[in-house]
Amino acid sequence: MSQNSLLPSNLQEEKVFLNKVYSTYTVDHSSQTRVMRELVFRTFEPFICRGKGLELGCSDGYMTQMLAGKLDSLDVVDGSSSFLEEAKKREATNVNYVLSLFEEYSSNIRYDYVFASFILEHVLDPSLVLDMVKKMLKPDGILFVTVPNARALSRQLAMHMGLISDLKALTQNDLVNGHRRVYDRININRELQRAGFNTVAEGGLMLKILADFQLDKLIDDGMLKDPQIDGLYKLGLEYPDLCGALFSVCRPKSV
Secondary structure: OOHHHOOHHHHHHHHHHHHHHHHHOOHHHOHHHHHHHHHHHHHHHHHOOOOEEEEEOOOOOHHHHHHHOOOOEEEEEEOOHHHHHHHHOOOOOOEEEEEOOHHHOOOOOOEEEEEEEOOOOOOOOHHHHHHHHHHHEEEEEEEEEEEEEOOOHHHHHHHHOOOOOOOOOOOHHHHHOOOOOOEOHHHHHHHHHHOOEEEEEEEEEEEOOOOHHHHHHHHHOOOOOHHHHHHHHHHHHHOHHHEEEEEEEEEEOOO
16 A cells, blocks of 8 residues: 555544454453563563653553553553553553554654554554654664564464465454454565664564464463463574564664
8 A cells, every 4th residue: 555545534444443443352351462462571671771662552551561661751652542541541650642543643752662562463554654653763763563473383273274275364363353464574574674674683472382262271271371481482582483473673774
């Protein structure tokens, strides 16, 4: 989609779409999602040293609260008022919440860090969002990205079981949660490079052995505990192509 094709009517429809996604989103009840958020923070934390941050999308605020504890200030932008209200319940004192689509967001602030965790798979046009991010970042700022991995072991298993026909096919769970695409490492690297970013660190987050609902049950039933989750995280660093998510740490290219 070109920049000119993102008309106001599309943006209005997008706001309706986001509120529909909120009504079906189950992050509050998903142990696997909570674990993934913690692993995202664990991976990005060594790169963060106070400063000003911008978080794109807040979900229920679980990640927001962790980030706020590492930053001097954090602006949170979300197109859904329902998600913002959920995040505000966590009462982080150094967080400013903004109701806006990412494509429409503008600020005089230039940020040290921008966090786009499980965002690019949702938006209409990732290139527009990344263009906005580049304008918002300081020249030496850092962009943190995580996206679902098309080549996750669980997706490869599903394809061999005949449940999906292609690794990049959207599953019913993808559609319910408002996903529009799934990335592999080549796709996300190309997307970031085209947008004017250099990737300085990359990898996978948690070797994913089964589907989300199955991991939820294993965690809730006590079959997957901290030692096993830690092991899957470390295995994921060795075998990123089999992880549930891919991460990238990026800086803007020098002009």
